[in-house]
Amino acid sequence: MLTEQSAYTNRWRQISPVAKGLVSLFGMVAAFAAGSPRAALLVAIILSLATVLGAGIPPARYLRVATPALFFLLASCLSLLVSLEFNHISTFGVSLHLSESELPRITQVCCRSLACLTALLFLALTTPLTDIISLMRRCKLPETLLDLMTLSYRTLFVLSEAVHETATAQSARLGYATFKLSMRSLGGLVANLAVQVWQRSQALHLSASARGNDGALRFLEPDYPGSHRAILSAVICGILLVVTAVYIP
Amino acid sequence: MSNAILSLKDVSYSYPDGTSALNDCSLTIRRGMRTAVMGANGAGKTTMFLHLNGILRSSAGDIQWEGTSLDYSRDGMRELRSRVGLVFQNPDSQLFSASVREDVSFGPMNLGLPKNVVRKRVEEALLSVGMAESADKPVHNLSYGQKKRVCIAGVLAMEPEVLVLDEPMAGLDAAMQEELTVVLERLHAAGMTIIIATHDLDFAYGWADEAIVLQRGRLLAQGNAADVLLRPEVQTELGSSPLVAEITRSLALTGMAVRVNGYLPRSRSELLKAISEFHRQENEQ
Numbered sequence: 289m290l291t292e293q294s295a296y297t298n299r300w301r302q303i304s305p306v307a308k309g310l311v312s313l314f315g316m317v318a319a320f321a322a323g324s325p326r327a328a329l330l331v332a333i334i335l336s337l338a339t340v341l342g343a344g345i346p347p348a349r350y351l352r353v354a355t356p357a358l359f360f361l362l363a364s365c366l367s368l369l370v371s372l373e374f375n376h377i378s379t380f381g382v383s384l385h386l387s388e389s390e391l392p393r394i395t396q397v398c399c400r401s402l403a404c405l406t407a408l409l410f411l412a413l414t415t416p417l418t419d420i421i422s423l424m425r426r427c428k429l430p431e432t433l434l435d436l437m438t439l440s441y442r443t444l445f446v447l448s449e450a451v452h453e454t455a456t457a458q459s460a461r462l463g464y465a466t467f468k469l470s471m472r473s474l475g476g477l478v479a480n481l482a483v484q485v486w487q488r489s490q491a492l493h494l495s496a497s498a499r500g501n502d503g504a505l506r507f508l509e510p511d512y513p514g515s516h517r518a519i520l521s522a523v524i525c526g527i528l529l530v531v532t533a534v535y536i537p
Numbered sequence: 538m539s540n541a542i543l544s545l546k547d548v549s550y551s552y553p554d555g556t557s558a559l560n561d562c563s564l565t566i567r568r569g570m571r572t573a574v575m576g577a578n579g580a581g582k583t584t585m586f587l588h589l590n591g592i593l594r595s596s597a598g599d600i601q602w603e604g605t606s607l608d609y610s611r612d613g614m615r616e617l618r619s620r621v622g623l624v625f626q627n628p629d630s631q632l633f634s635a636s637v638r639e640d641v642s643f644g645p646m647n648l649g650l651p652k653n654v655v656r657k658r659v660e661e662a663l664l665s666v667g668m669a670e671s672a673d674k675p676v677h678n679l680s681y682g683q684k685k686r687v688c689i690a691g692v693l694a695m696e697p698e699v700l701v702l703d704e705p706m707a708g709l710d711a712a713m714q715e716e717l718t719v720v721l722e723r724l725h726a727a728g729m730t731i732i733i734a735t736h737d738l739d740f741a742y743g744w745a746d747e748a749i750v751l752q753r754g755r756l757l758a759q760g761n762a763a764d765v766l767l768r769p770e771v772q773t774e775l776g777s778s779p780l781v782a783e784i785t786r787s788l789a790l791t792g793m794a795v796r797v798n799g800y801l802p803r804s805r806s807e808l809l810k811a812i813s814e815f816h817r818q819e820n821e822q
Contacts, residue, residue: 292675296674296675296678301673416635416636416675417635418634418635418636418639418675419636422639438633438634438635439633441635442632442633442634442635442676442677445635445676445677446629446630446677449629449677488629488630491625491627491630491631492630492631492633494587494592494625495623495625495630495631496633497592497618498590498592498618498622498623498625498631499618499643499644499647499691499692499695500614500615500618500619500644500647500648500695501643501647502611502615502647505633505643506643506646506647507634507636507639507640507642507643507646508638508639508642508645508646508652508655508656508659509652510636510638510639511656
């Protein structure tokens, strides 16, 4: 929900999603092109500063959105440090092994991932998902995938509202008073939701046919004023970013 | 009837589970009219609406558009659905996209119109329901009444000749009902045929030109709303009569024959006007 809120209220909301997508893409290219951990870190810092200072995302919110991803990044880097060794001489056959020689490579991978993460966050926090989907539609991604994304995104909110309403109604009748009752209510909630999902899909199908639909979902792509200039500046910034990443020792 | 735009002739329909929803139902919708469809829950209002748009196909009987039977082929349906716009009761079950503008574009895009035409229609439709400022907001941040208006815009963007609304006033507060009435009035003035299913007798009495009353899948009464809604059998079926009509009648019993421009008042404001008019004339004499 935080991402959602930022995407709709940030300073760069009205800038063409193509431009923002390009910056994000160049950011990822720069992350992979970075010759050293230092260069990758620099890319990450530039992109996060652009998101916080440029798009005006509050730093605290930025950190909160990034935390879960950072946690996963940390966990995977730590697991890279430690490797399993199959030892035929030892009686147990397997031993843990701290790979010191691999340390530079692991640092490199971690810093690159961090830079990629900031590039993705840049797009996610400045561009609403509907814009991202229409951007993907422009890139000629498969229709079925995009229709699924459109419907699931919309249904997410409808469902979360239904969950909230049912859960409130249940707790109003003491449905969650004890552990046993909670389990019972939770079961009821899931069963009720299953029926609701089915009914809603029927209703959606009906209203789609009523509006003359006979297959793929077609929508009008949003129009952004002055997008040529924005795209040009995005390309220039992106190239500069990649060049910086390559030439920083 | 002469200017019939849509008519049902002895239409019957049963749902797959065996529930009979329409039973030899015959009725006529007239072009350019404001028609109120009334009836108890389960009387067949929604089922009838789904027939008008070709979503349900009757098991017996005939449905006609300007005197010609409906063509259920793919092209025929596309044409019918561009002419008859259907707005369902629950807005959450008919909004597809989380973006207001995108959702409104759904219908006209399905018609296969060129993009610049679609863009123009979307803006016009949003403007006509008063949602132009909210066009960039995500759908899930809109209020219930606003979502309802987006649904109406989604149908208006297809520029239908007939607009069918299933209980549009349900769940709206008084101010939003008033706003919606203004929107409907504007569409009616532009020549659109409007059909509304409602349980609000007072609204129907004040708003509609024509009234259709359904009873267990059959037509109970049809005709001029002011006459139909005062018929004894209709009052028995609907459980009451329009408040304004009842007050006018009671006033007449006390010797106050109130009129607006020579007619019986049909809405609250007309009634108040008629009473003050009556007093003014009394004082003059």
